[in-house]
Amino acid sequence: MDSVFVLNGPNLNLLGLREPAIYGSDTLDDIAGMLEDRAHALGLEIDMRQSNHEGHLVDWLHEANAAGAKAVILNAAGFTHTSVALHDAIKAISVPVIEVHLSNPHRRESFRHNSFVGGAAIGTIAGFGAFSYLLALDAAARL
Numbered sequence: 001m002d003s004v005f006v007l008n009g010p011n012l013n014l015l016g017l018r019e020p021a022i023y024g025s026d027t028l029d030d031i032a033g034m035l036e037d038r039a040h041a042l043g044l045e046i047d048m049r050q051s052n053h054e055g056h057l058v059d060w061l062h063e064a065n066a067a068g069a070k071a072v073i074l075n076a077a078g079f080t081h082t083s084v085a086l087h088d089a090i091k092a093i094s095v096p097v098i099e100v101h102l103s104n105p106h107r108r109e110s111f112r113h114n115s116f117v118g119g120a121a122i123g124t125i126a127g128f129g130a131f132s133y134l135l136a137l138d139a140a141a142r143l
């Protein structure tokens with residue numbers, strides 16, 4: 001069965017508690033549950049992970065590639081706007097990476113308008129809350 005890695009960056013472990021007016025009340029476990037259900041319907045399996053450490057995300061991108069994953073859905077959170085290392089990791093692998101955000105960074109502070117991830121990803125889905133992840137999974141299924 002094709003697998004899709006779903007990688008989540010810093011502070012996303014606090015989803016549900018963290019600025020709910022911006023990020024919603026769903027926890028990361030809630031989102032994992034929704035993705036599991038949708039993945040089942042699509043004939044995919046998901047591998048959902050979260051880390052507050054940039055290097056873990058780099059290592060997991062390499063791992064997704066080595067494992068022959070069908071796609072990676074990546075919410076790099078704050079590292080989106082800072083990480084050349086993530087940009088380089090996405091460029092270094094052949095697995096397509098879909099950038100995802102709960103909020104729409106372009107409607108927010110100007111420091112969120114640049115994405116090092118978006119410059120390397122195959123596409124970006126942002127602004128639909130937890131539904132952004134489901135849209136990304138549908139996109140992954142069609143790659």
Ligand code: DQA
Nearest residue numbers: 075077078101102103105112
């Ligand atoms: C985020 C947007 C980022 O700007 C922010 O740093 C996050 C979450 C989102 O999902 O909306 O941590 O990636």
